[in-house]
Amino acid sequence: GAGVSQSPSNKVTEKGKDVELRCDPISGHTALYWYRQSLGQGLEFLIYFQGNSAPDKSGLPSDRFSAERTGGSVSTLTIQRTQQEDSAVYLCASSLAYWAGQETQYFGPGTRLLVL
Amino acid sequence: TQLLEQSPQFLSIQEGENLTVYCNSSSVFSSLQWYRQEPGEGPVLLVTVVTGGEVKKLKRLTFQFGDARKDSSLHITAAQTGDTGLYLCAGAGGDYGQNFVFGPGTRLSVLP
Numbered sequence: 411g412a413g414v415s416q417s418p419s420n421k422v423t424e425k426g427k428d429v430e431l432r433c434d435p436i437s438g439h440t441a442l443y444w445y446r447q448s449l450g451q452g453l454e455f456l457i458y459f460q461g462n463s464a465p466d467k468s469g470l471p472s473d474r475f476s477a478e479r480t481g482g483s484v485s486t487l488t489i490q491r492t493q494q495e496d497s498a499v500y501l502c503a504s505s506l507a508y509w510a511g512q513e514t515q516y517f518g519p520g521t522r523l524l525v526l
Numbered sequence: 527t528q529l530l531e532q533s534p535q536f537l538s539i540q541e542g543e544n545l546t547v548y549c550n551s552s553s554v555f556s557s558l559q560w561y562r563q564e565p566g567e568g569p570v571l572l573v574t575v576v577t578g579g580e581v582k583k584l585k586r587l588t589f590q591f592g593d594a595r596k597d598s599s600l601h602i603t604a605a606q607t608g609d610t611g612l613y614l615c616a617g618a619g620g621d622y623g624q625n626f627v628f629g630p631g632t633r634l635s636v637l638p
Contacts, residue, residue, distance in 0.1 A: 414568070443626070445628075450630075451630055451631075452530075452532075452614055452628035452629050452630040452631050453569070453614065453616070453626075453628040454628070455625050455626060455627065455628075458625065466625065468625065469625065501568050501569075503568070514571050514574075515571065515626070516571075517567075517568025517569050517570070518568050519566065519567055519568055520567075520568055
């Protein structure tokens with residue numbers, strides 16, 4: 411595709427329900443990132459995938475959050491037993507290759523999650 | 527924990543004015559990036575600075591990385607309404623620079 415795509419674009423759920431957010435990175439990009447952006451805030455790093463290496467999960471806020479990347483391409487971020495504080499925009503980004511923080515990350519439009 | 531602060535938080539100016547926004551930290555970063563984000567969209571990379579003291583120019587935008595690689599500034603000359611948006615700085619952290627630490631952003635409004 412032309413860019414990073416994310417689905418759904420908006421998600422409203424009830425507290426306690428599980429949600430899955432999907433990210434389709436740019437074809438050929440080996441690195442994939444998930445971030446969370448709360449209203450009026452900057453981006454909070456969640457998790458990073460690079461090729462077939464073990465993901466860097468150091469940013470996940472709790473064990474209710476998990477992510478996987480199948481076949482080195484599509485990624486799914488799962489939030490179990492959602493809480494109201496999980497409400498935010500979840501952004502996915504991909505980059506061609508990892509280069510010590512100098513690579514260009516291409517961001518998707520985000521998924522706006524609202525937990526009632 | 528590496529943190530980035532940005533100032534001002536909000537800035538509203540008239541078209542044609544100049545402005546500078548700042549990104550500061552007590553930590554050293556191997557590189558620093560500036561992004562612009564418009565409502566309903568993801569951030570778009572403007573520039574990456576790597577070397578302490580480095581200055582990069584992108585048309586009317588001038589980016590500077592501090593000598594100690596702890597701070598950066600973005601200067602816009604003759605602002606245009608199209609410059610309106612959220613400006614985010616991000617420092618490369620983690621053991622291998624794989625984690626990007628983002629500042630809270632400066633929300634710029636350029637009025638006609």
